[in-house]
Amino acid sequence: MAYDVIVIGSGPGGYVAAIRASQLGFKTAIVERESLGGICLNWGCIPTKALLKTAQVFEYTQHSKDYGITVSDAQVDFEAVIKRSRGVADKMSRGVQFLMKKNKIDVLMGNGKVKSKGQVEVTDKDGKAAVHEAKHIILATGARARELPNLKIDGKNVIGYREAMVLPKQPKSMIVVGSGAIGVEFAYFYATLGTKVTIVEFLPRIVPVEDEDISKELEKIYKKKGIEIMTNASVEAVEAAGNGVKAKVKTQTGEITLEADVVLSAVGIAANIENIGLEGMGIKTDKGRVLVDKYYQTNVPGVYAIGDMVPGQALAHVASKEAIVCVEAIAYNEKKYAHKPATIDYMNIPGCTYCAPEIASVGYTEKAAKEAGYEVKVGKFPFSASGKASAAGATEGFVKVIFDAKYGEWLGTHMIGANVTEIIAETVVARKLETTYQEVLDSIHPHPTMSESVKDAIEVAYGEAIHL
Known part of the structure; x- marks a missing residue:
C-alpha cells in the first residue's frame, strides 16, 4: 500500500500523530506490534493510576474513623485489584481502536522497520513481511525499562x-x-x-x-x-x-x-531504537536517542521521530504535543496547513508523579533559578492552612512558587499534596502567557479549593499573606 504518512508505534505520540495527520488530509497508516495505545495506555500511565486509586481507596478505609465512618475488616483481594487495572487498560486500548476507525487510519499489526527511503517493512507475528510506501515516516517507538548490568530483570527475582x-x-x-x-x-x-x-x-x-x-x-x-x-x-x-x-x-x-x-x-527507561532501520538509513543518534530538529525531522529527509526516543522529557503529554507539532509542520510544508506550528518550550513542561501525596512541578527549581542567575522571591503555603484540605482530611504537603524578583516573572511551581496534578496547569498556562505575579493575584481563585493555595503561596512570596 502507498500512504502519505506511516507512523511506527501507537503510544500517545504515535496515535496522536496518526489522528492529526488524517485530520489534515493525509492518507495514514499506523504500525503496532503489540496493543494500540502503546506502553502508556497498556502498561504505564493508565493502569498504574488504576492501581494507585485502589491503594487510595484502601487507605481511606484504614482512616475512615477520621471521617466519622466505621469500616470493619477491609481486605485486599490482590487478584481483583490487578484485574480491575487490566480492565481499565483494555478499555482505553479499545478506545484507540475506535479512534483509528473513526479517522480512517489503517492499522498494520507487526514490527515496523524503515527499509529504505519512503518504505516501511511490517513483519507480522507469523514472520510474513509486507512493504508499504509513504512520503513521510514518523518513528514513535517509545521506550522500555532500563536495565543495570548488575540488576538484570528476570521477571521473578x-x-x-x-x-x-x-x-x-x-x-x-x-x-x-x-x-x-x-x-x-x-x-x-x-x-x-x-x-x-x-x-x-x-x-x-x-x-x-x-x-x-x-x-x-x-x-x-x-x-x-x-x-x-x-x-x-x-x-x-x-x-x-x-x-x-x-x-x-x-x-x-x-x-x-x-x-x-x-x-x-x-x-529509568531506555529508548526503543534497535531494529527499526536507523543504521541502514544512517539516521543519527546520541546517547541512545534519535537526533531531530525543532520540528522532529531526523537528518534523513522524510523520516521523523517523536516521544521517548528523542531528547527531552520522556512524558506522555510531551510525546502527544511533539506529534502535533511534527505533523502540522509536515502539513504546512505540503500546503495543507495555514501556518508553521509553534515549537515546544521544554522549560514549561509539567511533571506529575501520582503517588500519595501527589507531586506536580513545572519550570525552575529554587536551586536551578539561583544557578541561572535570578534573584528570586519564594513563597510556600502549607495545605495544613487550607480550609478545603482540612475538610478533605488531606493536609499533607504544600505549594511552593518561585518568581524573578526583578520583573515578577513566574519561574516555577512545585507542589506536593492531594490532587496537585490537577492544579499545575494554571502555572503552565500563566508561564506561556508570560504572566507576572500581579496578574495572578488580581485573578480571583474559588474558595474553598486546593487550587487557591497557589494564590496564597504567591501572597507569601510578596509579603501579602492573608491566610498564613
Whole structure:
C-alpha cells in the first residue's frame, strides 16, 4: 500500500500523530506490534493510576474513623485489584481502536522497520513481511525499562514495571531500586496494601529531579507510612534465597544485605531504537536517542521521530504535543496547513508523579533559578492552612512558587499534596502567557479549593499573606 504518512508505534505520540495527520488530509497508516495505545495506555500511565486509586481507596478505609465512618475488616483481594487495572487498560486500548476507525487510519499489526527511503517493512507475528510506501515516516517507538548490568530483570527475582502490574500474588516485602516517578508510585501502592517496602536510591535524595523541599517532604511522609528509605546507596548484586532474594546494598558506611520477596528495578527507561532501520538509513543518534530538529525531522529527509526516543522529557503529554507539532509542520510544508506550528518550550513542561501525596512541578527549581542567575522571591503555603484540605482530611504537603524578583516573572511551581496534578496547569498556562505575579493575584481563585493555595503561596512570596 502507498500512504502519505506511516507512523511506527501507537503510544500517545504515535496515535496522536496518526489522528492529526488524517485530520489534515493525509492518507495514514499506523504500525503496532503489540496493543494500540502503546506502553502508556497498556502498561504505564493508565493502569498504574488504576492501581494507585485502589491503594487510595484502601487507605481511606484504614482512616475512615477520621471521617466519622466505621469500616470493619477491609481486605485486599490482590487478584481483583490487578484485574480491575487490566480492565481499565483494555478499555482505553479499545478506545484507540475506535479512534483509528473513526479517522480512517489503517492499522498494520507487526514490527515496523524503515527499509529504505519512503518504505516501511511490517513483519507480522507469523514472520510474513509486507512493504508499504509513504512520503513521510514518523518513528514513535517509545521506550522500555532500563536495565543495570548488575540488576538484570528476570521477571521473578528482579522485576520491571510490567511485572509489577500483574504479579500473581502480593509480595510480603519488596525492594524498590530507584525513586523516580515509577519507583515512588509502586512503593506507595504496595506499601499501602501491606507490603514492607524499602526504597534504595543512588542519589542523595528521593525524587531527585524535583525541588529539594519536595524531596524532603515526600521522604518524611513515606517514612511515616513505614517505607524504609536508603539514599546514597546502590544495589550491587541480587541472588535468589529460598522463596525470595538477597540484595547486597552498598552504602556510605559499608555494604549490607537486604532480604525481600522481590526486587523492583525502577532505574529509568531506555529508548526503543534497535531494529527499526536507523543504521541502514544512517539516521543519527546520541546517547541512545534519535537526533531531530525543532520540528522532529531526523537528518534523513522524510523520516521523523517523536516521544521517548528523542531528547527531552520522556512524558506522555510531551510525546502527544511533539506529534502535533511534527505533523502540522509536515502539513504546512505540503500546503495543507495555514501556518508553521509553534515549537515546544521544554522549560514549561509539567511533571506529575501520582503517588500519595501527589507531586506536580513545572519550570525552575529554587536551586536551578539561583544557578541561572535570578534573584528570586519564594513563597510556600502549607495545605495544613487550607480550609478545603482540612475538610478533605488531606493536609499533607504544600505549594511552593518561585518568581524573578526583578520583573515578577513566574519561574516555577512545585507542589506536593492531594490532587496537585490537577492544579499545575494554571502555572503552565500563566508561564506561556508570560504572566507576572500581579496578574495572578488580581485573578480571583474559588474558595474553598486546593487550587487557591497557589494564590496564597504567591501572597507569601510578596509579603501579602492573608491566610498564613
